[in-house]
Amino acid sequence: MDFKNEIAKQIAHAAGLQAEEVLPFLEVPPNAEMGDFAYPCFRLAKVLRQAPNQIAAQLAEKMQDVAFLQKVEAAGPYLNFFVDKSLFSRSVLTKVLQQQADYGKSELGKGKTIVIDYSSPNIAKPFHVGHLRSTVIGNALYQIHQALGYHCVGINHLGDWGTQFGKLIVAYQKWGSKEAVEEQGIQELMRIYVKFHEEAEKDPSLDDEARGWFVKMQNGEEEAIRLWKWFYDISIREFERVYKMLGVSFDAYTGESFYNDKMAPVVEELKEKGLLKESEGAMIVDLEDENMPPCLIIRKDGGTLYATRDITAALYRKKTYNFDKCLYLTALDQNLHFAQWFAVIKKMGYDWYKDLIHVPFGLVSLESGKLSTRHGHVVLMEELLNQSISETSRIIAEKNPNLENKDEVAKQVGIGAVIFNDLYNSRIKDVVFSWERMLNFDGETGPYVQYTHARACSILKKAGNTFAADVDFSLLGDAASTAVCKLLADYPAKIAEAAAKLEPYILTRHLVDLAQAFNKFYHDNPILNSEEATKNARLAVVSAVAIVLKNGLALLGIQAPEQM
RNA sequence: GCACCCUUAGCUCAGUGGAUAGAGCGUUCGCCUCCGGAGCGAAAGGCCAUGGGUUCGAAUCCCGUAGGGUGCACCA
Secondary structure, three states, X not given: OOHHHHHHHHHHHHHOOOHHHHHHHOEOOOOHHHOOEEEEOOOHHHHHOOXXXXXXXXXXXXXXXXXXEEEXXXXXXXXXXXXXXXXXXXXXXXXXXXXXXXXXXXXXXXXXXXXXXXXXXXXXXXXXXXXXXXXXHHHHHHHHHHHOOOEEEEEOOOEOOOHHHHHHHHHHHHHOOHXXXXXXXXXXXXXXXXXXXXXXXXXXXHXXXXXXXXXXXXXXXXXXXXXXXXXXHHHHHHHHXXXXXXXXXXXXXXXXXXXXXXXXXXXXHHHHOOOEEEEOOEEEEOOHHHOXXXXXXXXXXXXXXXXXXXXXXXXXXXXXXXXXXXXXXXXXXXXXXHHHHHHHHXXXXXXXXXXXXXXXXXXXXXXXXXXXXXXXXXOEHHHHHHHHHHHHHHHHHHHOOOOOOHHHHHHHHHHHHHHHHHOOOOOOOOEEEOHHHHOOOOOOOHHHHHHHHHHHHHHHHHOOOOOOOOOOHHHHOOHHHHHHHHHHHHHHHHHHHHHHHOOOHHHHHHHHXXXXXXXXXXXXXXXXXXXXXXXXXXXXXXXXXHHHHHHHHHHHOOOOOOOO
């Protein structure tokens, strides 16, 4: 039963309106003592030509006998509703306990396809904290949409093509060795890449040489491709190690190199449509009428660019997946780039340009300043995860030394902490990375939610993981129990809201709210030590909370150990 | 110069048209002979950057200003 909907109907009936006119304005009072739902009557004042206070009083009068309402009260201009608590908890809890792992899922996105482009790191560079956000937010949006019934396609659009590989080839030939690259992997690639930049400052002809090698790659020349592929394989192996730790996977690894042979026809199409024009030796699409700088398509040396590849990839994805939406998870500083090439797609006459969505997030920096791979000014992803895991191990050794499979749990909690932290605020906020904050597991953190889940599991275990089916819901009338039930009831709507706003934090925060409400419930109400019927009813609450916390964490890409 | 984003408690952030602006961290004080203290309770801490406007009502919407961040031609 959807109480909000039913109340809207009742108000509409009493006020002579349609339920749809009422529903959007139904709200939750700031304080639970004021009621479970509220309707402000200000907006009726004009229509009914009466003061809001009077309207509220009259409507309250008319609704005294509604069965599922315990009480309707006029508080000044507000109409406050108190739902029948036992009816409410029955409705929520039976649903959660029946649906279990499916609670929260829906068919909102049935038949729709959503392509999500996330993580997309540049290969041949180490995977660092700057890559975390795209990876983790993208993965959460993937899981969330999947729960809503969408068909999701996760794409890792690797930065695996471009002049930087020409640079790498030159650097390898001049200063590298096969042994060193095989032994040290990306670290060695990084070393020679940095060396290249140092040398190129003194000798600009190195840049021309690098561009030359990239042209060879584009032409498919054997030696160039062989080296590139070698660098590629080494990088992917290292990335996959990190993805495995994070529990993230992709449906396709079609990176930029994948589009190498697919760009020519697209450039041809731009030409045919009269969009391409020469400027300063390069080929551009003019966007003056869109109030933006031009979009560069072909360099004066004939090379392709970022935008060329993104446009080609978008056309390919539309053809291959026929998506309803295509999301791009990148930092906010790429705003203009996306706005530009989206506009090019529009000019090409494709009305699905409006289904292309840049999902930006704020920049990550260190307390000591900007991230810079070249200057070694980074925190590597593996280092971060390992630090978090070892901090977790330390805490386990202190608090729960007899825990079985400690190492496994330390991984789940340590990695969960990192993921949770990144999904806790709205995307757009800049992040200043801090070890101190990162490794503090008190308060609104992943470990807190996991701990709450483990605690709930522990109680259930002590009760033999079972309770009687005929729950007496009237025993759950206290404020703490009601607060928990309300949050359980709101959970499905929060998933939908997170998807609509493309903001996983909506879900993350809800889980924190639920964990807080549960911990209060736990402190206020003895469970195992209470009288049989009460114990049974409270176990139903504990069980439902465990289910929802676990489901919610799963959508964020975080595991929920039963002990920690 | 033009464009985009941000500004709410000491710090990190929720709240985006309605009732007394909320969390967490940090600080201070309580709570384990009692279901897991990675917990719970309480205190202190706010001119919601600023000036106008719209509205019965603005932290929330619109315009201006200031401060901070970012982007603007052959990197991605």
